[in-house]
Amino acid sequence: MRVIYPFVTRFSEALAALEGWPVEEIDVSSDGEGYYRLWADLWASGDTFVVIEQDIVAPPGMLQSFEDCPEEWCAAIYWMPWGGFGAWFGAVRFRGSLTRRHPSLPDEIGERHWSALDSAFINHLRLHGYSEAHRHGSARHLTKGRPGLNETLFIGCAECGVPLPTEEVIASPYPKCAACGAVNNMAVSPVTVTSPVL
Ligand SMILES: [Zn+2]
Numbered sequence: 288m289r290v291i292y293p294f295v296t297r298f299s300e301a302l303a304a305l306e307g308w309p310v311e312e313i314d315v316s317s318d319g320e321g322y323y324r325l326w327a328d329l330w331a332s333g334d335t336f337v338v339i340e341q342d343i344v345a346p347p348g349m350l351q352s353f354e355d356c357p358e359e360w361c362a363a364i365y366w367m368p369w370g371g372f373g374a375w376f377g378a379v380r381f382r383g384s385l386t387r388r389h390p391s392l393p394d395e396i397g398e399r400h401w402s403a404l405d406s407a408f409i410n411h412l413r414l415h416g417y418s419e420a421h422r423h424g425s426a427r428h429l430t431k432g433r434p435g436l437n438e439t440l441f442i443g444c445a446e447c448g449v450p451l452p453t454e455e456v457i458a459s460p461y462p463k464c465a466a467c468g469a470v471n472n473m474a475v476s477p478v479t480v481t482s483p484v485l
């Protein structure tokens with residue numbers, strides 16, 4: 288399994304979490320589509336690869352679990368600044384058996400800017416009949432978004448509906464409700480954000 292670390296800026300904490308694996312660090316800063324070209328190359332290689340984006344800290348054992356898992360599309364969930372956990376391309380592993388089955392998938396993507404690239408790939412994977420990544424726990428996203436963004440967050444407890452403490456929601460996909468004591472599991476079902484995050 289190849290371990291790919293695309294970067295514009297290196298985050299030492301993210302790199303430290305990959306210790307013990309041969310990491311291919313790839314500079315994608317050339318232009319807005321450099322990251323797309325990397326993905327197209329990885330896809331065309333037919334290799335099994337994992338991509339860890341520059342600001343994602345993989346938890347211990349995650350890369351080994353990606354290597355061991357027989358599923359073709361696997362990912363960790365992580366926090367996104369607009370307010371939710373999800374499995375995008377921050378920490379994702381594809382088996383070559385999948386990419387070789389759909390060699391033209393990267394060509395089908397029209398919008399190739401890095402900022403929406405994982406959504407585009409995921410949309411096209413769905414068009415080819417895949418629903419979503421097999422999930423391997425949660426990774427830590429070092430970039431939380433602009434200051435103040437998450438302060439407007441309102442995620443209600445699945446048990447009692449009382450807003451969950453923002454800090455706990457951001458820190459872990461299993462925030463504990465201070466009101467009723469329930470441990471919410473945001474790793475499994477999509478998070479319901481009951482007021483828009485601006
Ligand atoms: Zn898996």
Ligand SMILES: [Zn+2]
Binds near residue numbers: 444449466
């Ligand atoms: Zn509650």
